Amino acid sequence: MHVDICVHGGGSLKVPVVCPYCGVGCRLYIERTPSGYRLEYADDIPGIPNENGRLCPKGNAVLDLLSKDRLRKPLKAKEEGKFVEVSWGEAIKEVAERLREIAKDDPRQLMFFGSAKTFNEPNYLIQKLARMLGTNNIDHCARLCHSSTVAGLKAVFGAGAMTNTYRDIEMADVIMIWGHNYAETHPVGFRYVIKAKERGAKVIVVDPRFTRTAWFSDLFLQLYPGTDIALANGIMHVIIKHGLYDREFVEKRTVGFSELKRTVEKYTPERVEEITGVPAELIEEAAVTFARAENAVITWAMGLTQSVHGYDNVRAVATLIAITGHIGRPGNGASPMRGQNNVQGACDLGVLPNVFPGYQAVTDPEKRRFFEEFWGAELSGEVGLTTIEATHEAEKGRVKAYYIMGENPAISEANSKRAIRALRKLEFLVVQDIFPTETARLADIVLPATSMLENEGSLTNTERRVQWSFKALNPPGEARPDWWIVSEIGKAIGFTGSGARGFNYRSPEEILREINACTPQYRGITPERLKENLAGIHWPCPSEDHPGTPLLYTERFLTPDGKAHLASVEHSGPAEIPDKDYPLILTTMRYVGHFHTLTMTGRSELLRKRWREPFLEVHPDDAERFKLKDGEWAVVETRRGRYPVRAKVTKAVKRGVVAIPWHWGANVLTNDAIDPVSKIPDTKACACRVRPVSEAEARKLLDELREMGVVA
Ligand SMILES: Nc1nc2c(c(=O)[nH]1)N[C@H]1C(S)=C(S)[C@@H](COP(=O)(O)OP(=O)(O)OC[C@H]3O[C@@H](n4cnc5c(=O)[nH]c(N)nc54)[C@H](O)[C@@H]3O)O[C@H]1N2
Ligand SMILES: Nc1nc2c(c(=O)[nH]1)N[C@H]1C(S)=C(S)[C@@H](COP(=O)(O)OP(=O)(O)OC[C@H]3O[C@@H](n4cnc5c(=O)[nH]c(N)nc54)[C@H](O)[C@@H]3O)O[C@H]1N2
Ligand code: SF4
Ligand SMILES: [Mo]
Secondary structure, three states: OOOOOOHHHHHHHEEEEOOEEEEOEEEEEEEEEEEEEEEOOOOOOOOOOOOOHHHHHHHHHHHHHHOOOOOOOEEEEEOOOOOOOOOHHHHHHHOOOOOOHHHHHOOOHHHEOOOOOHHHHHHHHHHHHHOOOOOOOOOOOHOOOOOHHHHHHHHHHHOOOOOOOOHHHHHOOOEEEEEOOOHOOOOOHHHHHHHHHHOEEEEEEOEEEOOOOOOOOEEOOOOOOOOOOHHHHHHHHHHHHHHOHHHHHHHHHEEEEHHHHHHHOOOOHHHHHHHHHHHHHHHHHHHHHHOOOOOOEEEEHHHOOOOOHHHHHHHHHHHHHHHHHOOOOOOOEEEOOEEOOOOHHHHHHHOOOEEEEEEEOEEEEEEEEHHHHHHHOOOOOOOOOOOHHHHHHHHHOOOOEEEOOOOOHHOOOOHHHHHHHHHHOEEEEEEEEEOOOOOHHOEEEEEEOOOOHHHEEEOOOOOOOOEEEOOOOOOOOOOOOOHHHHHHHHHHHHOOOOOOEEEEOHHHHHHHHHHHHHHHHHHOOOOHHHOOOOOOOOOOOOOOOOOOOOOOOOOOOOOOOEEEOOOOOOOOOOOOOOOOOOEEEEEEEEEOOOOOOOOOOOHOHHHHHOOOOOEEEHHHHHHHHHHOOOEEEEEEEOOOOOEEEEEEOOEEEEOEEEEOOOOOHHHHEEEEEOOOOOOEEEEOEEEEEEEEHHHHHHHHHHHHHHHHHOOO
């Protein structure tokens, strides 16, 4: 479908962009009028995720990114947090020299962070830069998010992405929503659940909290945090016992069933009730409802993935999907809902320490030879560091420099006080962002980037849908596009070869063409096609005349033998379980009106007014036991830190569990123990205690944390 991007009543300019917040990938128009910029709903583009044009509160607030305190000039630190403005030339030269110097000594002393908040093109470039410098130390926030999905789904189905689209969710008869507060975190995508419900679909929600999503459920399974494997095994136990699995599918398209049967045999609903706290009858009912459905999907997000056994959690849920044959057909599938607007794209383009663009392993000599030839550089075959591992290596002084493009680890990393200590220990820190963040405060050089609305390029939503976003606003001051900044640094380091062998780019289009040439899934997704087709193209798209692939695995899986590899996994709890000293389980979550570390939504007056501060959700029985009062201050303490917050006494949260949104800085509390396979931290469950405090004490403690740079 072609939409004329410039024609609008009155001859004013109406530019189609993609929302810079979440992975749903809604479109909107920004119109320039004589009195300033105006947002308009894109209700005339068939096939986009938000077909009626409507947006959620964050999407509606995008123009607040024009905020006054944007970064406008490159900055150089004189001492921590004290900067002077420098020219682009000076900033680029310094970054290039320092990176080159450290790389000469040992490139593994460098760590690069790509950004799920910017386009595909700069992400491709930053991993190319890291690799041409000789290291695979490149990662991004997907590590804290869906890295366990990427690894877990690869093991079971052969590839790590969502297997279907929002349309399939709309067509399903049963929608299981697992550790995913769909209504608050992918609000416009949730419309498809509501449409399915209007058709009579049943919704099953698995969450320790009675969320806004749970309000729409027919069945609500309220488990203890960290007990997801036991629940999945219990559901599979019932399905296998009653012979409700899809025999033909299991026989023809899977391997590993007999071992699975043996493993889940001991997970009787009664035993699973003891582990998870979910009543046995509900486990039976959920199992029967899911298995008997003609069409069913499971969506999941952080409640499943952010765990020291996230990899096993994902494999268990994928196995449940496979044995019921709910995959590879319209109206079915595995829907890990990707979070950031371009986290799918950053993963696809190799902003990961183990793969080149297109998930081609750095350890595969053939793939490495291809990229060595393509980029004209010698490349390392050693898998690089992940984000949390880099923190731990920086703490030991083994990683000496970070180049962070669009990430805010001072607030977003588990055990943030440790993350801050590591950042402070670095010899050289470059932060490229649109706002002065808590992480930028510690930088040696700060590079001002344009926001996605002031810049253009491609980005990939959770459905593997690649869309082009056009330039709608003028950037503030001297802010420059991310692709431009990385290119300049690449050239200044000395990568001046022609074509793919250097960084001589003039436009994002040119970079996307290079991506087309080296990324099999993106081969046919050219800039010309994306600009023509505003609803985008779903990868894999192997050639320019290919329409794209919305639904995966209709014939075979991407594993070497083409079959789904069923996983037999055993339950084991979170890394830290409650004890006498820390008797409660703490979990963390999001609010619909805020995004992550508040760098963007925190600058919107409207959003800030409605979602003013965090609240600790605590069950009335626990509130009584620990003397907390609704609306009054409490301190949450873990083995890593203390955090003051007002209590909200509510039965929405399970007894024994407290929950807190992490946007404002609750990562001072969380546990940075990691999953051995996917290296994701345990941010959804750790042990804590709570006590009441006076407002004065709470404010004093908050000031201390702010001074330390770990709360927003
Ligand atoms: N408004 C808003 N939307 C966002 C974002 C945002 O910051 N704000 N961020 C985006 C990003 S990057 C992501 S990754 C997604 C995340 O989207 P979600 O994963 O939906 O977000 P969360 O609120 O972190 O966690 C979801 C739920 O997991 C539950 N949970 C906690 N522990 C467990 C457990 O052990 N098991 C189970 N089954 N559930 C558990 C929590 O109670 C919570 O309701 O949202 C995206 N969309
Ligand atoms: N306790 C706890 N911790 C969590 C989570 C949780 O559920 N609980 N969730 C985790 C998850 S799922 C995620 S994804 C991470 C997110 O962690 P981060 O990615 O660190 O969080 P953001 O605040 O999104 O940081 C993105 C940064 O990019 C900047 N930015 C925005 N647009 C652009 C641009 O166009 N160019 C550049 N260069 N910069 C830009 C923003 O200003 C911001 O500073 O947090 C994780 N941390
Ligand atoms: S649902 Fe996501 S993409 Fe859509 S408007 Fe809201 S934040 Fe933006
Ligand atoms: Mo995320």
